[in-house]
Amino acid sequence: MRAACLTREPSTAEQVEACAAAAGGEVTVVDDLADAARWWRQADLLLVGADVAGDVAAAGLPQRADVHLVGPEPATLVGWSAPLHASVLVLPDQSALLSALLSSTGRDSGGRAQVLRLVGGSGGLGVSTVCAGLALAAARRRWKVAVVELATCGGGLDLVFGAEQSAGWRWPELAAASGHVGDLGGRLPTSAGVDLVSAGRGDWQRAPAPAVRAVLGSLVRTHDLVVVDAGRGEDPAGTELARCQTWLMVGADVRSVVAAQGLVALAGLQEPGLVVRQGRGRGLPAGEVSRALELPARGRVRDDRTVPLAAEAGDPPGRSARSVLGRDCAALLDNLDVRPVTPAVDESAAPGPRRLAS
Secondary structure (H helix, E strand, C coil): CCEEEECCCHHHHHHHHHHHHHHCCCCEEECCHHHHHHHHHHCCEEEEECCCHHHHHHCCCCCCCCEEEEECCHHHHHHHHHHHCCEEEECCCCHHHHHHHHCCCCCCCCCCCEEEEEEECCCCCCHHHHHHHHHHHHHHCCCCEEEEECCCCCCCHHHHCCCCCCCCCCHHHHCCCCCCCCCCCCCCCEECCEEEECCCCCCCCCCCHHHHHHHHHHHHHHCCEEEEECCCCCCHHHHHCCCEEEEEEEECCHHHHHHHHHHHHHHCCCCCEEEEECECCECCCHHHHHHHHCCCEEEEECCCCHHHHHHHCCCCCCCCCCCHHHHHHHHHHCCCCCCCCCCCCCHHHCCCCCCCCC
């Protein structure tokens, strides 16, 4: 668990560091607000000093959880609480509470996952297939990984993995979840070392936001990487998590680029990375797509002729590290800041793919 404090006020920094030291935790003091956006995305616990609260609010950063305002003046802190969606800690009066919050930083052995949210800039790009490929590439690296399906009418992510007959909870069983949910290990369908949270068969309702927050919160505590199949950006609850990166998948053709421009504007995507989908009829260079959308390119995904054959056999796409999809997804993972702290996944013991019942 990583904690950061944004402040230029020496006395605030000293009090926060003292609280961390007393609790045996760690905190990084950030006095250069040029780094504020990065820490806003990556820190698990974020403290904002009253002296920089106005600057942080003016930066227009997306709403997130685990933000706390710290400083000596209650009235000033309360005034910035609503704009930043943050709780208030008056120092030094509430130093004990701050120490409790910081007590687990630097020594959390339960995992703190990177959340990777994939959004399709248009239809027909194979976002679910790429989510599966990324998860399998992560499992080959011995990361503990889960994939969560949030796309409306996605059809069932377990089908993509060939695990439609595997026992385990899917969204119909998890829809009533809320608040703190314990470890879901052993209760979800699993394929090739990947835990799956998929849609149920015949249940086309969108997962409720409280359930999404609760399930993702549980997976974040117990996994190294959580891949979210967000469809066309249909998961606003997922963006509230710390360490959540959004990647926008865009076809390398003019129509797909124009469609993605509209989606970025309408869905309010905040600084997404760009994954360029190349292949037949999608011949634009990745650099041109990146410049047109003014987004940083994270990599590309090319056509893989083995994917349809694997689907017919009930085999997950990108299962082979030597396949085109396997290589492209492995290259994409190099963009992520994942520090595994969970036991190695025994991929050889993972259940194999299953064919569709005839």
